[in-house]
Amino acid sequence: MSSLSRDEVARVAGLARIDLTPDEIDRLAGELDVIVEAVARVSEIATPDVPATSHPLPMTNVFRADEPVAPLDRDAVLAAAPAARDGKFLVPQILGEDA
Amino acid sequence: MTNADLTRLSAAQLADRLAAGDVSSVDATQAHLDRIAAVDDAVHAFLHVSAEEALATAREVDDRRARGEEVHALAGVPIAVKDVVVTKGLPTTAGSRILEGWVPPYDATLVERIKAAGLPILGKTNMDEFAMGSSTEHSAYGDTHNPWDLDRIPGGSGGGSAAAVAAYEAPLAIGTDTGGSIRQPAAVTGTVGVKPTYGSVSRYGLIALASSLDQAGPVTRTVLDSALLHELIGGHDPRDSTSIPEPLPSLVEAARAGASGDLTGLRVGIVTELQGEGYQAGVLARFHESLELLQQAGATLVEVSCPHFTYALAAYYLILPAEASSNLAKFDGMRFGLRVEPAQGPATAERVMAATRGQGFGDEVKRRIILGTYALSAGYYDAYYGSAQKVRTLIQRDFAAAFAQADVLVSPTAPTTAFKLGEKLDDPLAMYLNDVATIPANLAGVPGLSLPSGLSDDGLPAGFQILAPAKADDRLYRVGAALEALLEQSWEGPLLAKAPELEVAR
Numbered sequence: 001m002s003s004l005s006r007d008e009v010a011r012v013a014g015l016a017r018i019d020l021t022p023d024e025i026d027r028l029a030g031e032l033d034v035i036v037e038a039v040a041r042v043s044e045i046a047t048p049d050v051p052a053t054s055h056p057l058p059m060t061n062v063f064r065a066d067e068p069v070a071p072l073d074r075d076a077v078l079a080a081a082p083a084a085r086d087g088k089f090l091v092p093q094i095l096g097e098d099a
Numbered sequence: 100m101t102n103a104d105l106t107r108l109s110a111a112q113l114a115d116r117l118a119a120g121d122v123s124s125v126d127a128t129q130a131h132l133d134r135i136a137a138v139d140d141a142v143h144a145f146l147h148v149s150a151e152e153a154l155a156t157a158r159e160v161d162d163r164r165a166r167g168e169e170v171h172a173l174a175g176v177p178i179a180v181k182d183v184v185v186t187k188g189l190p191t192t193a194g195s196r197i198l199e200g201w202v203p204p205y206d207a208t209l210v211e212r213i214k215a216a217g218l219p220i221l222g223k224t225n226m227d228e229f230a231m232g233s234s235t236e237h238s239a240y241g242d243t244h245n246p247w248d249l250d251r252i253p254g255g256s257g258g259g260s261a262a263a264v265a266a267y268e269a270p271l272a273i274g275t276d277t278g279g280s281i282r283q284p285a286a287v288t289g290t291v292g293v294k295p296t297y298g299s300v301s302r303y304g305l306i307a308l309a310s311s312l313d314q315a316g317p318v319t320r321t322v323l324d325s326a327l328l329h330e331l332i333g334g335h336d337p338r339d340s341t342s343i344p345e346p347l348p349s350l351v352e353a354a355r356a357g358a359s360g361d362l363t364g365l366r367v368g369i370v371t372e373l374q375g376e377g378y379q380a381g382v383l384a385r386f387h388e389s390l391e392l393l394q395q396a397g398a399t400l401v402e403v404s405c406p407h408f409t410y411a412l413a414a415y416y417l418i419l420p421a422e423a424s425s426n427l428a429k430f431d432g433m434r435f436g437l438r439v440e441p442a443q444g445p446a447t448a449e450r451v452m453a454a455t456r457g458q459g460f461g462d463e464v465k466r467r468i469i470l471g472t473y474a475l476s477a478g479y480y481d482a483y484y485g486s487a488q489k490v491r492t493l494i495q496r497d498f499a500a501a502f503a504q505a506d507v508l509v510s511p512t513a514p515t516t517a518f519k520l521g522e523k524l525d526d527p528l529a530m531y532l533n534d535v536a537t538i539p540a541n542l543a544g545v546p547g548l549s550l551p552s553g554l555s556d557d558g559l560p561a562g563f564q565i566l567a568p569a570k571a572d573d574r575l576y577r578v579g580a581a582l583e584a585l586l587e588q589s590w591e592g593p594l595l596a597k598a599p600e601l602e603v604a605r
Contacts (some may be wrong), residue, residue: 009469016424016472017431017449018465019441019457031527032470038528039413039474039483045493046486053491055311055341056297056544057569062340076204082438091433092440096447 004032102130106267110176110324113270117164117175124157124175128219131177135221135268137603143243144263145222146182147190153177153219160217171216173327178213179269181260182223183230184315185304186210189220193306194228194238197459198436207304208339209273209315209332216331221269224259228461229427230280230308232256233533236524237463244520245288247559247598251517254284260318261288266601271328272318277308278415279537281316282549286512286562289551289594291579292318293325296569297544298343300329301336309422312541320595322550322579326354329572348573357580363397365578368505372408373536378514381555386511389552389563392585403504405497410490411539416531417487420471427468430456466527495543502568507578510536512549512562540566548575550583551594560594
């Protein structure tokens, strides 16, 4: 198993959309390295013949009755948003200049 | 009866007095609010106290009773709710700065049921940020202190709910348990906590940590109280597609039957892998004394081996971060909670999201999201996440084999008693080991209960864990109530009676 380098932590933090300070990257690289080494044991017993389980009690095709219900109150939802205008969420530009 | 005495009653005792008309819900609720005012500066179990709303509910219940209306058995009994559960009109932060000041526009299903039954909600309890932790030290809003020793942790993530109940600030509380967050705090605070079968209690309105592991459940001082609360909040909910579409077993009946102390014919499986190395001597001593009591009550003890449990912690710390990294992607600074503009450069949505999460998430949340993102990223998925899911299968098979030999499985709930605040904060792996005995149940979806087994050599409470097959939650209550009755006979009262009296602020 690979160890978690400083560069790798910075790359993954980028994927996870979390800005980290250089100090945080240093600390996380050390901590995550230890954790990853510990959890990598799972591959010791995960042989190809063992099926994967994603859910404790498997259920399939769970439907509810197709009856319309009232949605949440729009104003109440927008009241909790960081910014709103004209009954809509107000968000920053979605695409960068170079997109 | 004085107000102070009202806070010492169990929920069942208080419910009886309310039904008999001996006390009003307003008096009972006020007594608990007074207790919170007196001790919560020291304990810090609550992030928000909703006194006005609680008293309004109490008045309404008293009026309904006065008019002779049929009300729920727990109507008027106050309750505290973990801050990871959304409550319409009450701030809900999940212990995170990223949700500071957020007031949800809807109720979780379990909160709807609590409100419909007329239980006054005293407030929201402290927790590790997004339920990531075993000590409540990862809350963005300060530590909760263990009522047995204010320098020690109350467990986590639901340390606030457990401490509130242990400090007589509430007779009932709601917890959530993803890897032990109900049971481990119960163990270290000398209280009772139950993680129901996965799907027994609706997850609608819980701020999700790991969706395939999360389960809400009762936090109380007695086994019967947990059964009463579980029956109230449990049962099918069409808004949660993983909710079990069947009625609950009779939990209260099982607790009442168990209290007779007769366990003739019951087979109790002692899990070899959940004892020994890493477990404190006093914790093991109390565990073995409890086993003797079960045997005296007519149970047969068998040793069962669950060889793959030794891999449970590793699998859990891949599955949980992977699911959490996905669930927490919704905290993007767009629709609710904090929004932070980047210090420099263009404020695009992507950069706002990264700046918001960099500032709004605490250390443990960052650690786990990055671990989860890593485990799910290209090139590592099969080795990490894929392997962890296979381990999950092997653990389920261990449980199936063990439950063929035993009706319930038992272990100490946590390997140690409460440690000092700050002691394990800088060592994530040591912190994770607190949940070594509780995690297998979450991976397999089976129910688990923790009740106090006595005081360890250091004078702090230890916990006894009972596990049952999926959908057989009633067995937890039968066995738990029996053991509780036998232990309390030997202690000549509840264990919490031995806790030091908290200094009361005036």
